[in-house]
Amino acid sequence: MDSGDLFFDLKEVKDPREELVRARVIARAYRRMEAVAINVGDLDLSQGIEFLRESAAQGIPLISANLMNPATKGLLFPAFVIEQVGKVKVAFFGLTNPQLPPVVEKAVEGAVLVKEPIQAAKDAVAKLQGKADVVVLLSDLGLAKDLELLKVVSGIHLVLGGHEGQYLGTPREEGKGFVFQSYKRGMCLGRLSLTVEEPGVPFQDGGRYRRIKEQISALELRLRTLQEQRLRQQTQGTERLIQQFLQEKAELEGELKQAGGPVSSGNRFLWMLQSVDPELPEDQEVRKWIQEAGIEKD
């Protein structure tokens, strides 16, 4: 699953031909990984629409519920895909960021119209009603917009977001949904483990209780160090920090009490960001493609 801005980078300007070669290798690798859905991000349009059309024709599951042909007003790619997992139907729909950078705007001039995302989301969710048990948005809107969207569009359970590429170790909750991001530049993979017991019902964060406990332990460790430091030499700075940590600890203990205990029933998830360690074994086939394409691994 990818939320967008997969293929190109505007910050590092390279030879456009070389960029396309890299993008094709990435597309092939995602197909090899059997990606279920790839949302079109604004930067994915920076080489025009042809590369994306070509990729879609080759079986790359590109989606976007708001990327339209300005002439026909029809969608350029499917709005969503529905994946059957056991007894559960999971829908993934995509949203492209409508604020295209000038370079991208120029690359797709006249070929693309990006519809206002909130209305597009409402339309997509309405179409998915009765067809899916879990609705996941792959979003290229950015965290603030994703949270805003969750406030006004009901029926979205989970938002796998992106655009700014934040390291979100703790998912952000808004209304009945959660937003996740998996950092940037292929440095991390987000791993979202889902347990579905009641189709259609919102999810609970199954990792919250443990996370709060870990945060309390970390604070206690820092407090112990500061208290030892205070015994040796008392300074205003140390005292201020101790008071601050004590307050944070009290707040966390309140949250822990409110959480009650680990979530063990109902729809729940566990979220984890996993570093892509260079020590991990490489896929030999993809490695061969990279070598054949003559591009340097980064």
Add this chain to the structure above:
Amino acid sequence: MCRDPSLWSWKVRMCDDALLRGGALGLVLLVVAGALLLAVCITEAAFGDPTQFVIVHTNNVNGHLFGCPT
């Protein structure tokens, strides 16, 4: 959901026998059996066979090949 028809037939048979043997006791047993069945159904509906799966997610890869040092 009650997926096991044998459970139904066994409970119903038990209740039928009890009803045949005699009035009030049979009725009580029927109610108890009905309540038991209902409880089984509700429990199964709420907590029946969870489906578990993992979504692996990326964003903002920006043309980088995986393996970039973190």
